[in-house]
Every structure is written in C-alpha cells, then in structure tokens.
Amino acid sequence: MAEHSHLREANFRLTRCRSSVPRARAMLRARLGEWRAGESVSECGELVLSELVTNAVRVPAPGDRLVGVRIECRGRGEFLRLEVSDAGEGRPEVRQPGELDKGGRGLLLVEALAHRWGVDERRAGIGKTVWAELLAPQADFTPAECRIAAVSVRPGQCVRAWGAWHPVRAVRSERFASGGPVVVIVLDDGGPALRLHAAEPLTVRTTPAVEAAPVVPS
Secondary structure: OOHHHOEEEEEEEEOOOOOHHHHHHHHHHHHHHHOOOOHHHHHHHHHHHHHHHHHHHHOOOOOOOOEEEEEEEEOOOOEEEEEEEEOOOOOOOOOOOOOOOOOOOHHHHHHHHOOEEEEEEOOOOOOEEEEEEEEOOOOOOOOOOEEEEHHHOOOOOEEEEOOEEEEEEEEEEEEOOOOOEEEEEEEOOOOOOEEEEOOOEEEEEOOOOOOOOOOOOO
16 A cells, blocks of 8 residues: 555543643644654644644633644645544634734634634534644545445545545534434535435545536436
C-alpha cells in the first residue's frame, strides 16, 4: 500500500481553560513529529487548531464538560483533519471585524489556511464539532476508497450512492420505530438524505472525486 494512504489518528480531551490552547498545539506538534509530517503542515495545523480550541474553551457550556480533539493525518501530512468538539450551543460564524476590533479574526484565519472547514452536530450528547481539513501544497493525495458501517461515516467524507460520490455535510443518529439504530446522512450537494441501519456498509473516501453526478431519484 502506498504511504500516502496510511491513516494515523489521535484523540485527547482538554479542560475548558486558556492553558488548553498551547497544550493542544504541543500535542499536535508531538503527534505530527512522530508521524514525520512536513513542517509547513505542522505550522498551519497548529494555527488552525489554536483558533478552534480557543473558540471551544470560550463558548458558554456546563462547567464539567471537556473539549474533545481528534487529529487525522494521512501519509506525512498530505491530508490533515482537525476536529474540536464542545458542549456549547450555537455555531461559529466568520466575522468581518473592523480595524480597531481586537478579536473576531480566528475563523478568517481558519478559512484562509484550511482546504475546507465546517460545523456539525455531535452524534451523541450535546454541542457540536468544528472541523477543518488541510492539504499540503502540491500534494499528490488520492485517498483509497473503503467500505465502512454507516455509523462510522464522518462529515467531510464522500459516500458512494446512486452511482456517484456525494459529500457528507452532517451525520446524526436516530432509532427505527422498532427500536433499532438508524443513521441519517445529510448530503452537501442537495440530494436526499440517506437513512440507513447503523451497520449497513457504505463506500467512502475522504476527498471528493471530480465527476458529473447523475440525476438523483426522487
């Protein structure tokens, strides 16, 4: 298997305090160092993660709730996905601060550095997950396709349905009337949501394929 298809990931939790921001940067730097990621990827990743964690520790939330961080890296940083989850309400929005404003530029930086970013409801519990994906400059990165259970699909991936690839905007869990688990996958291209049993397999990939989508059945 080609090296760029190797997936590495790490998860950790942080307390809701200002000191968690430099701690998150240090943990990301250590992980990327272990994975031999490029320096430019590490620097951009630290900046983006700092902004995401800063927002997460500032948002009003129950005092005993922690901030969750997930790092996904392929190859030596050709693709880097950062996820920060918090128990706060609302969704962060890009602001256009004035010259005299001291804050409000964090998501502008994320938008400038990330290939794409977004906000999704947490599958279980309260709050949200803010994620950002970074691609190394001139990276030749084509992630391998794989089959996974519907419950394992994540926002930002693409799923194969109706003969084409569809980007995933959000994933939430429900239950059938009979009590069984069901996963609702909301697509980012306006197609109807997929409503599947949690264990049903789907073909996914991390980045979208460039192809014309056929007409989706109504």
